Each structure stands twice: as structure tokens, then as C-alpha cells.
Amino acid sequence: MKKSLPSRSALIAFEAAARHQSFTSAAAELTLTESAISRQVAALESQLGIKLFHRIKKRVTLTKAGLLYSQQVRASLLQMEQDMNNIMSHGGAREILELAVLPTFCSRWLIPRIGSFYQQYPDITINMSARSVIFLFKETSFDAAIHFGQPNWPGTVADFLFPEEVVAVCKPDLIPSGFLTNPEDIQNYALLHLTSRPDSWCNWCENAQISSVNSMQGAHYEYFSILISAACAGLGVALIPRFLIADELEKKQLIIASNVPMKSTDGYYLVYPEDSLSSNSVKKFRMWLLNQ
Structure with missing residues (x-):
């Protein structure tokens, strides 16, 4: 039988309690009662079959399993929040281009120039996320990437930018x-x-x-x-x-x-999946970038 997942409210209560190492502080942050935090954590422990906190009088400390799980839960909650913000940014009439970028290339070269792109194409928004290694586009939401190296990114077209x-x-x-x-x-x-x-x-x-x-x-x-x-x-x-x-x-x-x-024998490239030029935002960004 498929096991049910913990409730989001229980995970939020546990993450706050783990971060503060205190049910009282977690309750204050989440505007709940301390007993509500205690019940959520106890229910989570019961569902997992694992003790997450040591309880000594009025003090609580994470068990080894609790520490590991708190890190995983925190990362999952942050990812859920990021995913929500990303999908909300796709609302409205604006087109969205999801771009993977090299961090310093982005801050030092691309960002100072990107204003001219928005002047030409005010209805396109570019979301930028740092990536320094090759990845599979089909496993991400990215439409294109700025790559340094050789033009041998599997399943992509690579446009040379400069050496x-x-x-x-x-x-x-x-x-x-x-x-x-x-x-x-x-x-x-x-x-x-x-x-x-x-x-x-x-x-x-x-x-x-x-x-x-x-x-x-x-x-x-x-x-x-x-x-x-x-x-x-x-x-x-x-x-x-x-x-x-x-x-x-x-x-x-x-x-x-x-x-x-x-x-260097390597260079900077714009890479994108072979079928991405059917995307209006990718096509316009490519033209603008090559002109730059």
C-alpha cells in the first residue's frame, strides 16, 4: 500500500522547531501555540516511526535522524517556494525565457547589457539561474544556457559567442x-x-x-x-x-x-535544445545576443 506523505503544516512546524531548537520560538514565528507545534511534531514522528527530537524537561534537541531530516525538509520547502514563485512569474501576457548562466559572466557581462534587450522586447522576461556544468535540458525548465567550453553539449545547438x-x-x-x-x-x-x-x-x-x-x-x-x-x-x-x-x-x-x-581553446556559447528556435523568446534572445 502506498504510504501517505506528511502534511505540509507538519513539515513547516518541524522545520521551524528544528531551526530554532525550540518549540516556543517556532510557535512564535508561525503564530501558533507551543502545544500545536508539539502535536504536529509528535504526529510527524508517529508517521515516520522515528524520534526527531530529544525532549529533556522543557528543552528539545535534534536527534541525528532529526538533524538529517530537518536539512532535507528545509531544502524541499525552499524548492517548493521557488517553484511556486517561478510558476507565478509565468502568469499574464509576458513571455518567459528560462536561462542558465555562468555566475560571473552573468553579473559582469550579461546584466550590464540586458537593458537593451528589454528595450527591444519589453514583453519578454528573462529568468536567470546559475549553472556551471552541463545538464540535460529535458530534466529542467531551462530554454537555453550560456556555456563555456567546447560546443559538444549533447542534444543541443551551440552558437559561438566569443573566445x-x-x-x-x-x-x-x-x-x-x-x-x-x-x-x-x-x-x-x-x-x-x-x-x-x-x-x-x-x-x-x-x-x-x-x-x-x-x-x-x-x-x-x-x-x-x-x-x-x-x-x-x-x-x-x-x-x-x-x-x-x-x-x-x-x-x-x-x-x-x-x-x-x-x-583558451575553449569559448563562450549560447546552447539550446534543437527544437527551441520555434520559441519566440529563444529566437529573439539569440538574435540579440549574437548582435552583442
């Missing part, structure tokens, strides 16, 4: 002379890394024809936006695509530390 040139940069006062005349001197500075590109400094050293540098030493950061902030803070030298730091270079917040060429 990438990476430069070694740092805060100006990190290198008083303003430039490393000998690339091998890079070994005197902390190297800052992007987690998703662990071989970048190794490739840079190979291009510079130097082998004495420990290219793996230094801190790692998940996104280019964090890497840029670390470089601007003087934490070391970073390899960053030139187009992402045009403002920092112009304002002298960052300088090019060594002019070793690093042109």
Missing part, C-alpha cells in the same frame, strides 16, 4: 615595479586559483616556458567573482579572463602582472 583571453593580474602595490619582466618571478607571489580550472597556472607556466614554479600552491575559489575580489584585495596573482575585469584594469584596481599569452 577567451586569460591574463595574470594582481593589485598594483603587490608588484612595486608594476610588471614582472621575468615570468619566473611569479614564484615569489601567492597564486590564486579557480576551483573549476585547476590546471590554469600549470598551463600558464608551460606557455611561459618555466618549470621551477609550484603551480598548484595557493588558495582556491569557486567563482571568478570571488577570485577577482581576492586579487583586488592583494591576496595574490590570479588568472582571469580579460573581459571580466575591464573595469578593474581601467580604474587601476588591478594590473597585468606578466604579459604571457593565454588564449
Whole structure:
């Protein structure tokens, strides 16, 4: 027999109690009585057949199972709220384009330009969500994605946008002379890394024809936006695509530390399922983006 799912009210009561580690605080947040929270949690424990809280006098603490379940319930409730907001945004006459984007590309390149798209197409709304890895479109709600790499995303069409040139940069006062005349001197500075590109400094050293540098030493950061902030803070030298730091270079917040060429064989692409050009919003966004 199929088991019934816990009620949403019981899950909400449990999540609040778990987050606060207190039935009293959960009751205050949800404008319920403490006894109502206690009954909801007890009913949930009875349905699951698992004890979620240790009850010691008037104090409650999560059991190991309760801690694990609270994390899962919190994520599920947040996803339900996001799904509700997403579907509500599709109401009305506006067309919606769901776009997966690279986080720093989005904030540094796409967002500053997207206003011109809305001027041309005021009836289209673009929802943007961060994605850094390849996924199956049929398993998501995305209509298109901005991709960095090779145009080998299965089941999609890939439109080339532009290539990438990476430069070694740092805060100006990190290198008083303003430039490393000998690339091998890079070994005197902390190297800052992007987690998703662990071989970048190794490739840079190979291009510079130097082998004495420990290219793996230094801190790692998940996104280019964090890497840029670390470089601007003087934490070391970073390899960053030139187009992402045009403002920092112009304002002298960052300088090019060594002019070793690093042109990537990968590039930026707009990718979308093969049948997506039948979508008016995808077709118009594609035309606008390629013009950019």
C-alpha cells in the first residue's frame, strides 16, 4: 500500500522547531501555540516511526535522524517556494525565457547589457539561474544556457559567442615595479586559483616556458567573482579572463602582472535544445545576443 506523505503544516512546524531548537520560538514565528507545534511534531514522528527530537524537561534537541531530516525538509520547502514563485512569474501576457548562466559572466557581462534587450522586447522576461556544468535540458525548465567550453553539449545547438583571453593580474602595490619582466618571478607571489580550472597556472607556466614554479600552491575559489575580489584585495596573482575585469584594469584596481599569452581553446556559447528556435523568446534572445 502506498504510504501517505506528511502534511505540509507538519513539515513547516518541524522545520521551524528544528531551526530554532525550540518549540516556543517556532510557535512564535508561525503564530501558533507551543502545544500545536508539539502535536504536529509528535504526529510527524508517529508517521515516520522515528524520534526527531530529544525532549529533556522543557528543552528539545535534534536527534541525528532529526538533524538529517530537518536539512532535507528545509531544502524541499525552499524548492517548493521557488517553484511556486517561478510558476507565478509565468502568469499574464509576458513571455518567459528560462536561462542558465555562468555566475560571473552573468553579473559582469550579461546584466550590464540586458537593458537593451528589454528595450527591444519589453514583453519578454528573462529568468536567470546559475549553472556551471552541463545538464540535460529535458530534466529542467531551462530554454537555453550560456556555456563555456567546447560546443559538444549533447542534444543541443551551440552558437559561438566569443573566445577567451586569460591574463595574470594582481593589485598594483603587490608588484612595486608594476610588471614582472621575468615570468619566473611569479614564484615569489601567492597564486590564486579557480576551483573549476585547476590546471590554469600549470598551463600558464608551460606557455611561459618555466618549470621551477609550484603551480598548484595557493588558495582556491569557486567563482571568478570571488577570485577577482581576492586579487583586488592583494591576496595574490590570479588568472582571469580579460573581459571580466575591464573595469578593474581601467580604474587601476588591478594590473597585468606578466604579459604571457593565454588564449583558451575553449569559448563562450549560447546552447539550446534543437527544437527551441520555434520559441519566440529563444529566437529573439539569440538574435540579440549574437548582435552583442
